[in-house]
Amino acid sequence: MKIGELAKAAHVEVETIRYYERIGLLPAPSRSPNGYRAYAGGHLERLAFIRHCRALDIALVDVAQLLRFVDDPTTDCAEVDALIDSQLTRVRARLDTLQMLERQLVALRNQCGAPDRAAQCGILHELEAPTRGDVCVCHDEHAQ
Amino acid sequence: MKIGELAKAAHVEVETIRYYERIGLLPAPSRSPNGYRAYAGGHLERLAFIRHCRALDIALVDVAQLLRFVDDPTTDCAEVDALIDSQLTRVRARLDTLQMLERQLVALRNQCGAPDRAAQCGILHELEAPTRGDVCVCHDEHAQ
DNA sequence: CACACACCCTGTAGCCACTACAGGGTCAAG
DNA sequence: CTTGACCCTGTAGTGGCTACAGGGTGTGTG
Ligand SMILES: [Zn+2]
Ligand SMILES: [Zn+2]
Ligand SMILES: [Zn+2]
Ligand SMILES: [Zn+2]
Numbered sequence: 033m034k035i036g037e038l039a040k041a042a043h044v045e046v047e048t049i050r051y052y053e054r055i056g057l058l059p060a061p062s063r064s065p066n067g068y069r070a071y072a073g074g075h076l077e078r079l080a081f082i083r084h085c086r087a088l089d090i091a092l093v094d095v096a097q098l099l100r101f102v103d104d105p106t107t108d109c110a111e112v113d114a115l116i117d118s119q120l121t122r123v124r125a126r127l128d129t130l131q132m133l134e135r136q137l138v139a140l141r142n143q144c145g146a147p148d149r150a151a152q153c154g155i156l157h158e159l160e161a162p163t164r165g166d167v168c169v170c171h172d173e174h175a176q
Numbered sequence: 177m178k179i180g181e182l183a184k185a186a187h188v189e190v191e192t193i194r195y196y197e198r199i200g201l202l203p204a205p206s207r208s209p210n211g212y213r214a215y216a217g218g219h220l221e222r223l224a225f226i227r228h229c230r231a232l233d234i235a236l237v238d239v240a241q242l243l244r245f246v247d248d249p250t251t252d253c254a255e256v257d258a259l260i261d262s263q264l265t266r267v268r269a270r271l272d273t274l275q276m277l278e279r280q281l282v283a284l285r286n287q288c289g290a291p292d293r294a295a296q297c298g299i300l301h302e303l304e305a306p307t308r309g310d311v312c313v314c315h316d317e318h319a320q
Numbered sequence: 321c322a323c324a325c326a327c328c329c330t331g332t333a334g335c336c337a338c339t340a341c342a343g344g345g346t347c348a349a350g
Numbered sequence: 351c352t353t354g355a356c357c358c359t360g361t362a363g364t365g366g367c368t369a370c371a372g373g374g375t376g377t378g379t380g
Contacts, residue, residue, distance in 0.1 A: 109297030
């Protein structure tokens with residue numbers, strides 16, 4: 033299997049595959065006489081695993097860790113669980129932030145009475161608020 | 177005001193301020209005879225505005241655009257509104273993705289029956305699923 | 321006055337996970 | 351014989367900072 037075929041099979045860019053090889057995530061395949069990379073089934077499996085993890089937004093360092101567990105199935109899976117847990121924690125933290133952000137943006141959006149000149153726009157007015165030392169609608173880190 | 181004082185006042189790293197200056201977001205201040213940057217009140221205002229936007233996760237290019245509106249208050253604020261709207265759209269899209277992600281991670285986390293050897297761990301098992309062509313628990317991009 | 325220490329300067333490189341060339345080689349179809 | 355699709359290596363760019371390295375400056379203490 034040539035790199036383009038592997039890319040198509042795994043729904044990944046060719047450059048991404050070479051990148052994974054460069055950083056040591058995907059083992060270097062054998063080469064055809066012409067120098068082209070020649071992949072076997074195992075490479076597609078491993079690449080699918082990686083992409084699957086990436087779809088879960090798991091960082092590549094953590095994917096590398098998971099791959100080590102896959103390669104050595106005698107290790108205690110508690111570390112796998114912990115890794116997923118910490119990933120879940122990160123995702124939930126980001127979710128909280130984004131939900132706050134959405135509320136703040138909606139509030140901000142409602143500030144614009146009617147589109148007119150920027151001088152009257154409530155949005156810009158609101159964004160300038162912390163400038164004047166007013167209570168900040170979106171974050172209070174600089175309000176304390 | 178020296179750069180460290182400005183940094184403290186705006187709750188920003190010194191390097192961040194120099195970075196904003198380098199990319200043209202914050203105007204270069206005048207210099208003291210010793211070469212130190214000497215900031216005026218306007219700089220703190222502008223920096224607060226930028227950090228306020230960044231707290232709303234608005235990209236620096238968009239912040240630059242907003243600053244142009246601030247500087248020229250005669251422009252039509254419809255563009256401001258559109259910018260906030262598109263930001264809101266981005267945030268909501270990311271929210272949707274993250275919510276799916278959280279559900280998938282929870283499902284994945286529940287796969288681990290009891291921590292034991294990695295060979296039996298349902299999490300690794302599940303992460304390997306797309307490898308075997310099974311229906312993918314987390315993303316179907318490579319399942320169709 | 322000597323020294324420490326905090327702060328300032330410039331410039332460059334690193335982070336993450338790719339993505340996009342530039343500049344070349346290989347191969348099959350028409 | 352030419353076209354075009356694919357492959358190769360190596361390097362640089364993205365965003366939004368962050369972290370040095372290698373210097374200069376300013377203040378307080380012994
Ligand atoms: Zn998947
Ligand atoms: Zn408006
Ligand atoms: Zn704010
Ligand atoms: Zn487990």
